[in-house]
Structures are given as C-alpha cells and as structure tokens.
Amino acid sequence: MGDQMARAEEYEKKAEKKLNSWGLFGSKYEDAADLFDKAANSFKLAKSWDRAGSTYVKLANCHIKLESKHETAQAYVDAAHCYKKTNAKEAISCLEQAVNMFCDIGRLSMAARYYKEIAELYESEQNIEQAIVYFEKAADMFLNEEVTTSANQCKQKVAQYAAELEQYQKAIEIFEEIAKQSLNNNLLKYGVKGHLLNAGICQLCKSDVVAITNALERYQDMDPTFSGTREYRLLADIAASLDEEDIGKFTDVVKEFDSMTPLDSWRDDPSVRVKEKLKAKELEGDDLT
Known part of the structure; x- marks a missing residue:
C-alpha cells in the first residue's frame, strides 16, 4: 500500500505540474486528466478514499475544461463512490454534480439512477426527509424513461417513509x-x-x-x-x-x-x-x- 500511495502522489504531482505548464489548451488538460486518473486509481488501491475522491474531482475539472460532459459526470460518480466510504456529504455533492451533467446530455436514466443513490445515502444517514425528496425525484425521472419497476421501487420507499412519519x-x-x-x-x-x-x-x-x-x-x-x-x-x-x-x-x-x-x-x-x-x-x- 505504501508503494501505491507513493505512486499516487507522484502521478498527482505530475498532473499538477502539467496543468501549470505552458501548452496547447486541449493537450495539457488531456495529459493532466490521464495522470489524475492514474493517481486516483493508485489512491484507491492504497485505500486512501478521501484522496482518491478529491483526485477524481480534479479529473472532473479537467474534463470540464475539455467540455467532455459525459467524462465529467463519470469522474464525479467515481469520486462519490470513493467518498461513500468516508464522507457521505461529499459523496452526495459529487453525485448531484454528476446528475446535473447527465441531465444536460440527456442521459436521464443515469440521472435517475444517481438520484436513487443520493436518496440511499440520505437513508443511511437517517435523514428521512431528504431521502424522501430524492426517492421522489428518482421515481419521476424513471417514469419519464418508462423504467416502471425502478420507479415503483422508489415510490414504495417514499410511501413507507411517509407512513413512518x-x-x-x-x-x-x-x-x-x-x-x-x-x-x-x-x-x-x-x-x-x-x-x-x-x-x-x-x-x-x-x-x-x-x-x-x-x-x-x-x-x-x-x-x-x-x-x-x-x-x-x-x-x-x-x-x-x-x-x-x-x-x-x-x-x-x-x-x-x-x-x-x-x-x-x-x-x-x-x-x-x-x-x-x-x-x-x-x-x-x-x-x-
């Protein structure tokens, strides 16, 4: 794990250096993105989940500069899945960013999926009111995409929590x-x-x-x-x-x-x-x- 940590920090340092260097607009962000991706993977292998999450956010920022919305959304999802192990608040923030990106590019079924994941995170935090809000958002979006079974699963969660309240x-x-x-x-x-x-x-x-x-x-x-x-x-x-x-x-x-x-x-x-x-x-x- 020590080796993976050292490797991750080295990739991250190279990526930061690349961002601060002179170069053609696109190429330096592409090169930095590749290095941040390698750094994040190494942080994951070292089980340094917060560092992996923050590095995926840096990767997302590179993809924003490259105007690659799908890749940006996926980087935020990867960040969220690392943060889920240590910091639910950060995980939710990253998933919300991902949902916004997926909505922008018309990937509504993906947006619905991650709304549901946000709801489940609030559920795990015992924040029932917010869980209800996001299960409702997920249900509406699944219905728009005619994914009836998933929509009903989310609606049932809303109903169950409404009954508890x-x-x-x-x-x-x-x-x-x-x-x-x-x-x-x-x-x-x-x-x-x-x-x-x-x-x-x-x-x-x-x-x-x-x-x-x-x-x-x-x-x-x-x-x-x-x-x-x-x-x-x-x-x-x-x-x-x-x-x-x-x-x-x-x-x-x-x-x-x-x-x-x-x-x-x-x-x-x-x-x-x-x-x-x-x-x-x-x-x-x-x-x-």
Missing part, C-alpha cells in the same frame, strides 16, 4: 397508485395484493373504520381477486377488531398472518400504532366504568 394519506395514495399501475402488467400484477395490504394498513392507522371499509370495497372493485386473499382477510379482521375495540382479536389475527407471511419491519410499526390506539380506547373505557 405518520403521513398516512400520502402513503395510501402512493400504494394505491402503484397497485393500479401493476394490474395491467403481467410481471407486476402478482404484487398488487401486497400494495393494497400496505395501503390498507395505512388506512387502519387513521382509526377510521368507515374509511377502511370503503377502501376494501374499492380494492375489490380494482382487483376482484383481492377479496379471496389472506391480505384482504387480515385487513377485514383488523377493521372488525377496531370496530369492536377488541385488542385480543387484533393480536390474534396479526399473529396468525405473521406466522405464515412475516410482515415487513415497516408494516410492523404501523400495526403497533393501531394496537396502541386500541389500548388507549380500552383504557378510556375502563376509566368511564
């Missing part, structure tokens, strides 16, 4: 929209019952039995096969337990479903909130007696 109506609208879109797609239609279950759980979190009953009717109209699924039965049974304020019944139906089809971690959280509301109602009833 108790923005239930937003989550419901997204899950229902995905379900509608999936019905007409042979590859995606098998996931419809899961999307409707997600929407239904968010409906339950609003503790409005009339709303969930109406929603279940709409879901049957949307997908006539839904009423025969375990997902439908779970939602109907939970709605009944809410109506009857029966916490024991609620616990039993969730436990039975989870024993055969484990609930996702995000789904567990809203169902816990439903249970807490049932407990609160039960306590209110005890106080009145």
Whole structure:
C-alpha cells in the first residue's frame, strides 16, 4: 500500500505540474486528466478514499475544461463512490454534480439512477426527509424513461417513509397508485395484493373504520381477486377488531398472518400504532366504568 500511495502522489504531482505548464489548451488538460486518473486509481488501491475522491474531482475539472460532459459526470460518480466510504456529504455533492451533467446530455436514466443513490445515502444517514425528496425525484425521472419497476421501487420507499412519519394519506395514495399501475402488467400484477395490504394498513392507522371499509370495497372493485386473499382477510379482521375495540382479536389475527407471511419491519410499526390506539380506547373505557 505504501508503494501505491507513493505512486499516487507522484502521478498527482505530475498532473499538477502539467496543468501549470505552458501548452496547447486541449493537450495539457488531456495529459493532466490521464495522470489524475492514474493517481486516483493508485489512491484507491492504497485505500486512501478521501484522496482518491478529491483526485477524481480534479479529473472532473479537467474534463470540464475539455467540455467532455459525459467524462465529467463519470469522474464525479467515481469520486462519490470513493467518498461513500468516508464522507457521505461529499459523496452526495459529487453525485448531484454528476446528475446535473447527465441531465444536460440527456442521459436521464443515469440521472435517475444517481438520484436513487443520493436518496440511499440520505437513508443511511437517517435523514428521512431528504431521502424522501430524492426517492421522489428518482421515481419521476424513471417514469419519464418508462423504467416502471425502478420507479415503483422508489415510490414504495417514499410511501413507507411517509407512513413512518405518520403521513398516512400520502402513503395510501402512493400504494394505491402503484397497485393500479401493476394490474395491467403481467410481471407486476402478482404484487398488487401486497400494495393494497400496505395501503390498507395505512388506512387502519387513521382509526377510521368507515374509511377502511370503503377502501376494501374499492380494492375489490380494482382487483376482484383481492377479496379471496389472506391480505384482504387480515385487513377485514383488523377493521372488525377496531370496530369492536377488541385488542385480543387484533393480536390474534396479526399473529396468525405473521406466522405464515412475516410482515415487513415497516408494516410492523404501523400495526403497533393501531394496537396502541386500541389500548388507549380500552383504557378510556375502563376509566368511564
């Protein structure tokens, strides 16, 4: 690694010297770019991630001078992937630069891909609000490029985080929209019952039995096969337990479903909130007696 570090610093020094030398406008930036690329690769081999990232940024600046937007964008992506190991903030900054370049040259599917990567970085930093913003941007751009599966993956993330933030109506609208879109797609239609279950759980979190009953009717109209699924039965049974304020019944139906089809971690959280509301109602009833 020491050898790679020394080699990297030598390439970087030569590149800086080349930039400061006299020469034809294009050639010195081309020569410097080649040296910065070699330096960055050597820094990577030495696992010096910050130095590799900053060197890729210098490479990007050379490509800007050469008006090579695609190469500039790729250099920013390479910088970001180095910074991801040490500095999420710098990685996000570099990816945003890359996205701007890809948008300029019409590579929108690449821009969408890196919007999604920015969202995932914010996600890893527990910055849920910003993660939602970038998952939404990625979803919109994937839709523009008709990459439906990737768009839906990003939308699901938005809906899940909206539910965690108790923005239930937003989550419901997204899950229902995905379900509608999936019905007409042979590859995606098998996931419809899961999307409707997600929407239904968010409906339950609003503790409005009339709303969930109406929603279940709409879901049957949307997908006539839904009423025969375990997902439908779970939602109907939970709605009944809410109506009857029966916490024991609620616990039993969730436990039975989870024993055969484990609930996702995000789904567990809203169902816990439903249970807490049932407990609160039960306590209110005890106080009145």
